């Protein structure tokens with residue numbers, strides 16, 4: 001089909017209707033409803049959610065849908081329209097007893113879905129890191145459900161398809177269980193924690209909660225200034241269209257995986273740096289409204305501690321680089337949030353901060369790949385105000401702040417650059433800051 005190719009806007013109503021019909025054919029009864037939850041982009045604050053930093057995500061318009069009907073025998077069954085592994089064609093129906101869901105027990109995509117039921121019970125019981133027990137989330141022993149999921153979020157593109165899956169299942173289960181279709185923010189926060197617990201313990205990816213929070217707590221047209229110390233969310237305008245700009249994503253289609261140890265080792269190194277500095281998490285090493293000077297001071301303090309013999313876990317050079325990334329990223333988030341809080345944001349400054357964020361992800365966090373770096377360069381060469389990798393890296397997507405009238409030309413020139421490098425053709429999406437997950441049918 002040639003390059004550039006655009007990922008079509010999702011027709012959520014049509015997908016929900018079709019999913020309901022397929023559910024009925026598969027399970028022999030109609031679903032009680034269909035729930036949808038979006039993936040996210042993140043303007044700044046990569047690899048600092050688990051360190052208590054500020055992240056700036058927004059939910060985009062691509063959602064994962066879950067059709068669901070209740071059962072009363074404690075059994076959870078699920079089908080995915082994206083489960084295309086032909087070798088298990090006859091075994092695509094995944095099934096478990098809710099009471100048997102446990103760390104290490106469930107493989108593949110079903111871990112993300114089933115893990116949510118486990119996470120809800122954990123948050124309900126107060127066993128989670130969620131600050132308060134939320135007893136209403138308890139699923140009774142006989143609770144079960146039939147599920148069918150369908151994703152419009154590109155999978156493995158760094159746009160949070162995993163969180164979209166978890167969060168749409170969470171909204172479905174919560175609604176089947178409580179009758180509540182539009183949970184308040186306190187319950188959305190608790191459900192986001194249940195989804196994090198699913199990912200951390202059942203899937204085994206030690207991620208930090210950015211994605212689930214964006215999926216469940218975003219507002220249309222806005223991004224979240226998310227303080228990951230306590231997951232307090234402030235909503236700020238994030239629609240650059242009045243300035244003639246748009247958010248463009250380039251999905252590099254370079255393979256992307258988080259559960260393979262790289263993500264986890266970055267997190268370990270951040271924790272090792274915090275231990276040297278004597279703080280519980282890196283955010284605590286900086287003042288309330290951190291500046292570049294504050295970041296430099298903490299880095300010098302770290303160097304002084306290390307050269308005077310402070311014990312350091314892991315590779316010293318890696319730990320120092322992760323520290324520098326974390327501190328400067330925390331400052332960049334605050335600076336972008338300051339701009340977007342103002343009535344007249346300086347978008348070219350925002351763009352420069354995005355580029356600095358990417359450079360830090362490349363040089364200090366070391367999570368980019370040649371396709372990501374080339375996509376950023378090509379976007380900038382073609383007139384974008386800024387561009388950076390979005391999410392966990394190691395493949396996935398770049399988000400660019402681009403002149404709205406020029407996206408076709410910009411995409412064409414990224415295609416040209418990818419062809420010159422001999423990379424696979426990328427895909428393009430325009431991302432619209434969109435509302436959080438909700439019932440759609």
Ligand code: GAF
Pocket residue numbers: 042045046047048049050207208209210211258391392393
């Ligand atoms: C992934 C993780 F899931 C998030 O928690 C976050 O750390 C992100 O990578 C990097 O900012 O999406």
